Amino acid sequence: MMLEIKNLHVTVDGKEILKGLSLSVNAGEMHAIMGPNGSGKSTLSYALAGRDGYEITNGRILYNGEDLTAMKPEERAAKGIFLAMQYPVEIPGVTTMNFLKTALNAQRRARGESEYDAVTVLKRVREKAGLLKVSEEMLKRALNVGFSGGEKKRLEILQMALFEPSLAILDETDSGLDIDALKLVAEGVNALRSPERAMLVITHYQRLLDYVVPDRVHVLSAGRIVREGGKELAKELEAKGYEQIVKDAA
Amino acid sequence: MTMALPSLDARRAEAGEQFRALGVPHRRIEQWKYTDLRGALGDARIEDEGSASWNIENLPAGIELFDLSDAGAPEWVSRNLGATRDGAMDAASLAFARHGLALRIRHAISEPVRLELSGEGHLRVMVLLEKNANLTLIESGSAADFRNVGTEFMLEEGAALSHVHVTPGSHEAVQVETISVYLRRNALYRAHFANFGAKLSRADVHVKLEGEGARAELSGVSVLPNGHADVTTHVEHAVGDTKSTQLFKYVAGGKSRAVYQGKITVADGANGSDSRQTAKGLLLEDRAEIDLKPELEILADDVKCAHGAAVGDLDAESLFYLRTRGISEREARALLMRAFLEDAVAQIEGEDSRAEIWRAVEAALAKADAA
Numbered sequence: 001m002m003l004e005i006k007n008l009h010v011t012v013d014g015k016e017i018l019k020g021l022s023l024s025v026n027a028g029e030m031h032a033i034m035g036p037n038g039s040g041k042s043t044l045s046y047a048l049a050g051r052d053g054y055e056i057t058n059g060r061i062l063y064n065g066e067d068l069t070a071m072k073p074e075e076r077a078a079k080g081i082f083l084a085m086q087y088p089v090e091i092p093g094v095t096t097m098n099f100l101k102t103a104l105n106a107q108r109r110a111r112g113e114s115e116y117d118a119v120t121v122l123k124r125v126r127e128k129a130g131l132l133k134v135s136e137e138m139l140k141r142a143l144n145v146g147f148s149g150g151e152k153k154r155l156e157i158l159q160m161a162l163f164e165p166s167l168a169i170l171d172e173t174d175s176g177l178d179i180d181a182l183k184l185v186a187e188g189v190n191a192l193r194s195p196e197r198a199m200l201v202i203t204h205y206q207r208l209l210d211y212v213v214p215d216r217v218h219v220l221s222a223g224r225i226v227r228e229g230g231k232e233l234a235k236e237l238e239a240k241g242y243e244q245i246v247k248d249a250a
Numbered sequence: 251m252t253m254a255l256p257s258l259d260a261r262r263a264e265a266g267e268q269f270r271a272l273g274v275p276h277r278r279i280e281q282w283k284y285t286d287l288r289g290a291l292g293d294a295r296i297e298d299e300g301s302a303s304w305n306i307e308n309l310p311a312g313i314e315l316f317d318l319s320d321a322g323a324p325e326w327v328s329r330n331l332g333a334t335r336d337g338a339m340d341a342a343s344l345a346f347a348r349h350g351l352a353l354r355i356r357h358a359i360s361e362p363v364r365l366e367l368s369g370e371g372h373l374r375v376m377v378l379l380e381k382n383a384n385l386t387l388i389e390s391g392s393a394a395d396f397r398n399v400g401t402e403f404m405l406e407e408g409a410a411l412s413h414v415h416v417t418p419g420s421h422e423a424v425q426v427e428t429i430s431v432y433l434r435r436n437a438l439y440r441a442h443f444a445n446f447g448a449k450l451s452r453a454d455v456h457v458k459l460e461g462e463g464a465r466a467e468l469s470g471v472s473v474l475p476n477g478h479a480d481v482t483t484h485v486e487h488a489v490g491d492t493k494s495t496q497l498f499k500y501v502a503g504g505k506s507r508a509v510y511q512g513k514i515t516v517a518d519g520a521n522g523s524d525s526r527q528t529a530k531g532l533l534l535e536d537r538a539e540i541d542l543k544p545e546l547e548i549l550a551d552d553v554k555c556a557h558g559a560a561v562g563d564l565d566a567e568s569l570f571y572l573r574t575r576g577i578s579e580r581e582a583r584a585l586l587m588r589a590f591l592e593d594a595v596a597q598i599e600g601e602d603s604r605a606e607i608w609r610a611v612e613a614a615l616a617k618a619d620a621a
Contacts, residue, residue, distance in 0.1 A: 073570065077573070077574055085574075088571065089571040091586070092589060092592075093588065093591075094588075104576075106575070163576070
C-alpha cells in the first residue's frame with residue numbers, strides 16, 4: 001500500500017475539519033476525491049503535504065508504511081510526495097528556472113544523490129516542457145509572476161514531471177482553466193501515470209475526470225468519506241448533485 | 251555666474267558657529283526622530299578633528315586629486331568646497347575636518363575609484379565632475395567610534411556619477427554622512443546605499459536637480475542582524491523635466507532598527523518633474539523595528555509623483571510552497587529574502603559591484619535570520 005490514511009482528524013485554528021477520514025491508495029492507481037466547498041478537500045491536501053497549523057489530533061498517515069505525521073514538508077517532498085497546488089504562489093525576484101533547479105537539487109541532496117549542474121537541469125526541464133507548452137520565455141520570468149491561470153497550472157504539472165514523485169496530489173488543478181488548458185493539463189497528468197506512481201486528484205467538479213479517468217472515486221463531506229465507488233460515481237454526482245448523494249449516504 | 255564667496259577659512263569659521271548654534275541632532279528634532287545621535291554620542295567631544303582618514307588604493311589616470319590637509323587649495327577646490335551647508339552635521343564636518351580629499355574629473359573614467367574611509371572624527375569629501383565627465387565611486391569603511399563625513403558631489407552638464415556606498419556591519423560605529431549632490435542639465439547621479447548595521451548610522455542624502463534633464467536614481471538595501479541604519483533622502487526637483495527614483499529595501503532581524511525617510515520636493519514651476527519612490531521592509535523578529543517615512547512637497551501643477559511604503563513578514567504561503575518542493579525552511583527563507591532585495595540590488599551598476607554587494611548581503615542575511 002502506498003498511501004494509507006487511517007481515521008484522520010485534523011484541526012485548523014482550533015476547528016476540526018477532518019473528522020475520521022480513511023483512505024487507501026495503491027501504487028499505479030489514481031483516486032479522485034470529490035466534495036463540495038468546505039468539505040475538507042484542501043485541508044486533506046495540506047495535511048498530506050505537512051503544512052504548519054494543520055494539526056493532526058488523531059489518526060495516522062502512512063506512506064509506504066512510514067508514518068508521515070511528524071515529517072516536515074521538505075522531507076515529504078524528498079521522499080517523493082508532490083502537491084500540485086490550487087493557488088501556486090507568485091515569487092517576484094526568483095526566476096522560474098532558478099526555482100526549478102533549486103528545488104530539484106534540494107530533493108536530490110536530501111536523498112543523498114549528487115546535484116545536477118545548470119545544463120543538466122535545463123535539458124531535463126526542456127524535455128518535459130514541450131508537452132505542457134511551457135515556453136523558454138516563461139522559464140526566464142519570475143516564478144508565476146504575470147502567469148495566466150492556465151500557465152500556473154501547467155507549471156505545476158511540469159514540476160511533477162521533473163520531480164518524478166511516487167505520490168502526486170492534485171488539488172483543484174482544474175479550477176480556473178478553460179477547456180483547452182484543461183485538456184493540456186490532463187494530457188500532462190496522463191503522461192505521468194505509471195505502475196510505480198499513485199495519484200490523488202482532488203476536485204469539486206467532474207469535468208477533469210472526463211479526461212483523467214480515476215480508478216476509484218471517494219465523496220468527501222463534512223470531513224469524512226461518505227461514499228466510494230468506481231469512475232461512474234463521478235457521473236452520478238454530476239447528475240444528482242452533492243446534496244442528494246450525501247443524503248442518500250446518510 | 252560666479253558668486254564671490256568668503257574664503258575657505260571664513261566658511262569654516264562660519265560653519266563652526268552654525269554647528270554650535272544648532273547642536274548635535276537628537277530625537278526631538280523631527281528628521282532625527284528615529285536616530286538619536288545625541289543619545290548615542292553622550293558626552294563625547296565632537297569638535298575634535300580626530301584621526302579620520304581616507305585612502306584610494308589605485309587612482310585611475312586622468313583624475314586630479316587634492317589632499318585637503320595640504321596647503322594651497324587650487325581654485326576648483328576653494329571655489330566649491332562647503333559653498334552651501336546641509337544641516338548641523340554637514341556644518342560640523344566642514345568646520346572641524348582637517349583631512350579629506352577633493353577629486354576633479356574631466357573625462358569619462360572607466361575604472362572605478364575605491365575610496366576607503368577609516369578612523370574617527372571628521373572628514374570632508376568633494377568630487378567635481380566637469381562637463382560630460384563620468385565616474386564610478388565605491389565608498390566604504392567602518393569606524394570603531396564616531397565618524398562624521400561631509401560629502402559634496404558637483405555634476406556639471408551631462409556628467410554622470412555612479413556611487414556605491416557601503417556601511418559595513420559594526421557594533422561600535424556611530425557613522426554619520428551628509429551627502430549633497432548638485433546636478434546641472436542632463437547630469438545623472440546613480441547611488442546605492444548598502445548598510446549592514448552600526449551602533450548608529452545615518453546617511454543624509456540631499457539631491458538637487460538644478461538643470462533640465464537631470465536625473466537621480468537612488469536605491470539601497472539594509473540588512474541588519476542587529477544595530478541601526480538610517481538612510482534619509484531628500485530629492486529636490488528645482489526645475490522641470492527632471493526625474494528621480496528611490497527604491498529602498500530593508501531586512502531587520504534581532505533588535506535592530508531600520509529607517510528610511512524619503513522626501514521629495516517639487517519646486518513651484520518645476521513642471522514635468524517625474525518622481526517615484528518605493529520603500530519596503532521585512533521584519534524577521536518582533537523586537538526589530540522598521541520606520542519608513544515618505545514625504546512629498548509638491549508646489550508645481552504638472553508633475554508625476556508616486557510613492558509607496560510597506561512593512562511585512564516573510565509570506566507564509568510562499569514559504570510553504572517552496573518547502574513542498576523540497577527546499578528546506580532555512581533555504582526557503584534565504585531565497586525569499588534574496589528575492590525581496592533583488593530589484594534594489596539590481597539597480598547597482600557594474601557586475602563586480604553587484605556581486606560584491608550580494609556577497610555582503612548574503613552573509614548579513616544568514617546572521618540576521620540565525621535566531
